[in-house]
Amino acid sequence: MxxxxxxxxxxxxxxxxxxxxxxxxxxxxxxxxxxxxxxxxxxxxxxxxxxxxxxxxxxxxxxxxxxxxxxxxxxxxxxxxxxxxxxxxxxxxxxxxxxLPAGAEPTLVAALGLSAVAAWQSLTSCGDLHHGEQVLVLGGGGIVGQAAIQIARLLGARRVVAACRSAAAQSRATSLGADAVVPLRDNDTVADLAARLRPALDGPLDLVLDPLFGIPAAAALQVLRPGGRLVNLGGSASPTAPFDSATLRSGSLRILGYTNTTLTKPERAETMRTIAGHAAAGRLTVxxxxxxxxxxxxxxxxxxxxxxxxxxxxxxxxx
The missing domain is CATH 3.90.180.10 (Medium-chain alcohol dehydrogenases, catalytic domain)
Structure with a gap:
């Protein structure tokens, strides 16, 4: 072969x-x-x-x-x-x-794959997303981010904000259902990005999905509500992030880590079936x-x- x-x-x-x-x-x-x-x-x-x-x-x-x-x-x-x-x-x-369910387009399901599994599990079992909460998706133009925008909607988020780098990624996030899109810039400081995130939010920010880490994660922590959660599942912006103890303690914030390797095979299979079902029904794409x-x-x-x-x-x- x-x-x-x-x-x-x-x-x-x-x-x-x-x-x-x-x-x-x-x-x-x-x-x-x-x-x-x-x-x-x-x-x-x-x-x-x-x-x-x-x-x-x-x-x-x-x-x-x-x-x-x-x-x-x-x-x-x-x-x-x-x-x-x-x-x-x-x-x-x-x-x-x-x-796979009938009607699932093979190339789309392959493109979604484990990235969509990670987005689903980060928002649900790890991030504990509740109906009516507001979600910020960092890296909304990537595959995980694209899936997360739509999955948050499917799970009942009242508002989804995306943060993206390129103009194409920002347009993509909007087309997939983001209520607001905030640009990420190469020269961002934590304060600069936090200042752009705040007016994009409508009330308390409950949950952040973060495949980037670095300055975007630190800025997101600045705008999380007290008791809010940040789920990190990658470090494509940086392996480290510049946040301090006072930020975490003053807001009683929760930082959670996620990786697909913690899933059992039955858990992974069930999530993949769910993802494929939404894709087949036209509710999920990348x-x-x-x-x-x-x-x-x-x-x-x-x-x-x-x-x-x-x-x-x-x-x-x-x-």
């Missing part, structure tokens, strides 16, 4: 032949997203350690079983020995396979671009350098 192969950590992958191991359930891959976790694992610098090469990257994908059942699936590619989703076929542990396998190396580079216009999703079965 044809596959995308990582032959050396830290370099672009190549398209080449690969034998299917045949130790799990065979899935004919329809769509495989290039995600930040794929890029991190392939860099050889993740906390999982450098993966043995060559290997097929792809920690998740969408495809069909031999009987035609459409499924979403997860793999440990780049984290443990074995190949992933970026090939014409994947070997998958049966416990990592989730049947921006993505489908790419044939032959163009995967260029798509990989674009995703890694931040020049991709959207989440790049490979279509291994397309010729």
């Amino acid at each position: 044809r596959a995308l192969l990582m032959v050396q950590c830290g370099q672009s992958p190549v398209v080449g032949p690969r034998d299917l191991a045949g130790r799990g359930t065979r899935v004919a891959v329809t769509a495989a997203p290039i995600t930040p976790l794929d890029l991190l694992c392939a860099s050889g610098t993740s906390y999982f350690g450098a993966p043995a090469v060559p290997y097929v990257p792809g920690v998740q994908g969408v495809g069909t079983l031999d009987d035609g059942t459409p499924v979403w699936f997860a793999t440990d590619a780049g984290m443990r020995a074995g190949d992933g989703s970026m090939a014409e076929y994947a070997d998958v542990d049966p416990s990592d396979i989730v049947a 921006s993505y671009q489908a790419v044939p396998l032959d163009e995967a190396p260029a798509a990989w580079t674009a995703q890694a350098t931040g020049t991709a216009p959207a989440r790049m999703v490979l279509s291994p079965s397309a010729r």
